[in-house]
Amino acid sequence: MTVSRAQKQYLDRYAEPEARDLGALRRRFGHVLTVPAYGEGRELRTALASIPAGPLGDVLTVLVVNGRVDSPQSMRDANLAMLEDLRAAGGRGVPIAQNAVVHEHPRGALLLVDRATPGRELPMRHGVGLARKIAADIALALWSEGRLASPWIHCTDADVALPTDYFEAAASNASDAALVYPFRHADATQEALEYEVSLRYYVAGLRFAGSPYAFHTIGSALAVHATAYARVRGFPKRLAAEDFYLLNKLAKVGTIRSLDGEPIHLSARTSNRTPFGTGRALERARGRERNPAALRVYHPDVFSYLGAWLQTLRALAEAGDAADSADLLAKQIGGWPCADAERLRAHLDETGAWAAARIGVKRCRNPVTRAKHLHSGFDAFRTLKLIHALRAGGLPSIPLREALPMASFVAARDDTPLAEVREQLAAAERGEARSATFGQKLRS
Numbered sequence: 001m002t003v004s005r006a007q008k009q010y011l012d013r014y015a016e017p018e019a020r021d022l023g024a025l026r027r028r029f030g031h032v033l034t035v036p037a038y039g040e041g042r043e044l045r046t047a048l049a050s051i052p053a054g055p056l057g058d059v060l061t062v063l064v065v066n067g068r069v070d071s072p073q074s075m076r077d078a079n080l081a082m083l084e085d086l087r088a089a090g091g092r093g094v095p096i097a098q099n100a101v102v103h104e105h106p107r108g109a110l111l112l113v114d115r116a117t118p119g120r121e122l123p124m125r126h127g128v129g130l131a132r133k134i135a136a137d138i139a140l141a142l143w144s145e146g147r148l149a150s151p152w153i154h155c156t157d158a159d160v161a162l163p164t165d166y167f168e169a170a171a172s173n174a175s176d177a178a179l180v181y182p183f184r185h186a187d188a189t190q191e192a193l194e195y196e197v198s199l200r201y202y203v204a205g206l207r208f209a210g211s212p213y214a215f216h217t218i219g220s221a222l223a224v225h226a227t228a229y230a231r232v233r234g235f236p237k238r239l240a241a242e243d244f245y246l247l248n249k250l251a252k253v254g255t256i257r258s259l260d261g262e263p264i265h266l267s268a269r270t271s272n273r274t275p276f277g278t279g280r281a282l283e284r285a286r287g288r289e290r291n292p293a294a295l296r297v298y299h300p301d302v303f304s305y306l307g308a309w310l311q312t313l314r315a316l317a318e319a320g321d322a323a324d325s326a327d328l329l330a331k332q333i334g335g336w337p338c339a340d341a342e343r344l345r346a347h348l349d350e351t352g353a354w355a356a357a358r359i360g361v362k363r364c365r366n367p368v369t370r371a372k373h374l375h376s377g378f379d380a381f382r383t384l385k386l387i388h389a390l391r392a393g394g395l396p397s398i399p400l401r402e403a404l405p406m407a408s409f410v411a412a413r414d415d416t417p418l419a420e421v422r423e424q425l426a427a428a429e430r431g432e433a434r435s436a437t438f439g440q441k442l443r444s
Helices: 005-013 042-049 073-090 128-144 190-209 226-231 242-250 278-290 301-322 325-333 341-351 353-363 367-377 380-392 400-406 418-434
Strands: 031-037 059-066 094-097 100-105 108-115 152-155 176-180 183-185 222-225 255-258 264-266
Touching: 005 128, 005 226, 031 128, 059 073, 059 128, 073 100, 073 108, 108 128, 128 152, 128 226, 128 242, 152 226, 176 242, 183 190, 190 301, 190 400, 190 418, 222 226, 222 242, 242 380, 255 418, 301 325, 301 341, 301 353, 301 367, 301 380, 325 341, 325 353, 341 353, 341 380, 353 367, 353 380
Parallel strands: 031 059, 031 152, 059 108, 176 255, 183 264
Antiparallel strands: 094 100, 100 108, 152 222, 176 222
């Protein structure tokens, strides 16, 4: 297999040390699955038991048990107990590095990486992002050495149940940089149902606005192509949101394709493992029982403002530098009756989006190149920045139950059960996943 320049450069310069000492792992595998684990218990055993067979051969699961030097003692104790349980269940194993041992697994093998024992812990301010990076870097190294049949680095979490068609679903197009699996929270409480609907509401709003970043950013439901992973220099070493920032970069080098099929089942447990995310959101929801406050989401009108701006970017890409930007914005705003041109322009100036777009128009002469440049510049992060500016500037977030019937992109009434709203939004995502236009590479 030919190793791309990006892969070689990444492995030589940016890969974690664990990815550089794999010589003792001589087996060849069909698929690789990467899992970070922090303070886990029985959920991890359930997740490992749910790993399905791979159509291309044995599955290598790279499990990074991790803790930080500043982790609370309860998490340190849980990590050490987890390591003991895994070693007892997996037998003696075969050491391949100072902190990595290969154990047998019913679906292939388990590569257990110990970054939790004192002296091996992650640095302060690093967390799940670095744990994911260690595992994915190992996967990239094995792919580059020809020891994986599939180029997909599958990423999930220690509290999921994977569907039986998990690896089959990863068949893809040549331009795909990442795949996003369908998901749902298993045995969802009312709080978990609200949180899941809020995630789908946001993606539906982005899709309504015509954003090329209308996909879920959930690290437990992700597969990344090895070549694209190397091109964007891997996972950021963050305590949280590593999935958001990775996908934001991947969308600029290839397609982010949402898959149809059986969903990954996510745990609906509360957790304070990361600063935000599902577990933290449910922890806050539990707090609302003592201090009631409805879950709030972005006002539906912010997506109309976003839509007007994205439509303006498309018009700018087509018209080029000769066009009057302010005039184009005024013309596009007419198709979005909830949006006001003066307010939108003020927030575009405030966030720097207006100036960045003008620079982009001047730099690119070709309309197709301009469109790609403009939509790459106004990425998922800048999208969120504009939405937050709109929220602070007069469109405050409102309770989920109030937002759903107001949103034209959600067919819900005041009395529509949340479970029904979830199914409706999930069905819309499946429909987009089947369409020829969804998940296209950034372009006008």
